[in-house]
Amino acid sequence: MAPVKLADPLAPSDPHAHPEHPPGLPLAIHDLTVAYHRKPVLWDIELNIPEGKLVAIVGPNGAGKSTLLKACLDLVPKTSGWAHIYGMPYRKHRSMVGYVPQRESVDWDFPVNALDVVAMGTYRRLGWFRRVGKKQRDTAMEALDQVGIAHLADRQISQLSGGQQQRVFLARALVQDADLYLMDEPFAAVDAATEQAIVELLKTLNSRGKTCLVVHHDLATVSKYFDWVVLLNMRVVAAGPTEEVFTRDNLQKTYGGRLDLLEDAAEALKNVRI
């Protein structure tokens, strides 16, 4: 009797082993469940993110949007399933992913300036003990320029506005020159100028064939900024091109009976071509 062959969860995703996950995708998630203290946050996530798309992750508070990103980055333990970056586990493809955490996740009253924070994006390539030199500073400066705040490079980070702090985090991810960017609420509480700058940046990255997965809270701008959307509420309600997936019906399924939010959603849907 031939032995039963079990799929190795850490093996590169192979089209025969997982016919539903074609190989080489920027991000493929299979059967992902994450639980904190016995309470599941994400249930049975199946997700394929195609290359070169600007993807919004949308869902109510507590839907597990940030957790989904963190699970992809091995920052929270997975109860089951896997997430593959370009066909490999994250730890094999770290340099292909640029991570922009939530701005509130750090203490901004820290004795470093904007350039120092952006230069942290070069640490991985520098390796142990080597210090940031002119080359790394130049790279960081370029990234700051790309997000439009090169003139604030020497500014202590607590003296930056919320929007400028967000741009510093974006610049730190840009330094890596990754292929897939995971951004956790970059649009949260930023000024209009920063919002515009982030949109421009997303477009630039998109035009260079990069994939961006962005946790987004503003339903009104989803169809304007993103060509793909993942509707998430502990499970994936729907995922696909914005014009197909971002519908009243799907939003109702995502947000449930939260009527106030649905009114926002109705407002947002006015912008959708049907």
Add this chain to the structure above:
Amino acid sequence: MVDPADIVEVLLLQNYNTRLVVLTTALLGIASGLVGSFLLLRKRSLMGDALSHATLPGIGIAFAVMVSLGMSGKSLPGLLLGASLSGIAGLLLMLLIRNTTRLRDDVAMGFVLSVFFGIGVAVLRMVQGMPGASAAGLESFIYGKTASMVKSDFILIASIAVVASATSVVFLKEFLLLCFDESYAKAQGWPTRFLDILLLALVTAVTVIGLQSVGLILVIAFLITPPTAARFWTHRLSSMLVLSAIIGGASGWLGASISALAPKLPAGAVIVLVAGVLFLLSMLFAPARGVIPRAFRQRALRRKVDRQHFLRAAFELLEAQSGPEGVRNLPFSLESLIQKRSWSPFKLRRILSVAKHEDHLEPAGPGRLRLSEPGFGEAARVTRNHRLWETYLIKHADIAPSHVDRDADMVEHILGAELVSQLEADLSQRHIAVPMPPSPHAIQSSVISKK
């Protein structure tokens, strides 16, 4: 009274008896300044406190073990080893409580701190009854005592201090990343758990070698005070580390010297008091974040804002009074100025006296004001800058026009002349009359708006 010559002798290390003590304590101070910086930035200060209290049972147990093995019981390396082990046990218990229950960190730390300290006091009392050895002097680990060491002890303490300092400098980049953004560090593949353990190991090392001279109750102050003081002087991590090491080293040096000259004072308390004085001076006077320089900057900003408000209000009054041929410098009534702004009589008097002092005002009879030539010019300039800003904000940023006035004031007062001229260039490209654009949003009379 202490002879001044003695003071000089001790401070300059000319006295053989105190040379080692002073030098070792200074090295300890440098190490605690460096390691303490990272402990502070990692927001783990309380953990250091729990750790130091958790060392006490180990001291007593190590003494008992050494005595029962037929050794002297007072050998410093043995006692410090015991202290390290029980400190680590305290840390592990703390982590265990935190990870297995849902108690908050401070509860776990408070528990470990008090329980281990209690056990320690009990163990010390018990070992004092042990036959064949005198445990007297073990209590000096609680409050610190520099005098009771031999040369090999100094060498042990000094070398651990040097190794701990060197390690924290070598791992500067890694510790910086860990302290600033742990989850990013983890996502980037840095072994954050190893770095965390290394940092706690350094804290343990500095705490343990600080026990002898500073004592376990005060050693946390020696770890935390120098970096906190240093933080007032700088916004850069590298300079904070250097300053913290200097402040820690100086506290150790001065504190050990003072306690050598006045042996009745407990060494630990003196060292920590010196650090405390340096902290107080930094908090009050440090230019970067000190309380007094900050208050002066606030006052200067407030004055600048008041001055510009006055000049702009005066100019808008003149504009209202003048005909279409242009704004002329005419006298205006104090009453109309008060209506423009809701100034208290005290504030108004101060603003007017500053304006007089700057030669912006000329005498114009009772209840009337008149700008001088330079005052008029300055008023025109201030008003022009302000309007350029307002126009810019309305045109370029999605800020509701009703919010513009306040924002414009802030930006204008903080950014100064250079940016304003840049804006001017921007605006002239867009064919907006620069010499004096009409106000998109004149100051409303406060009397009317209160209705």
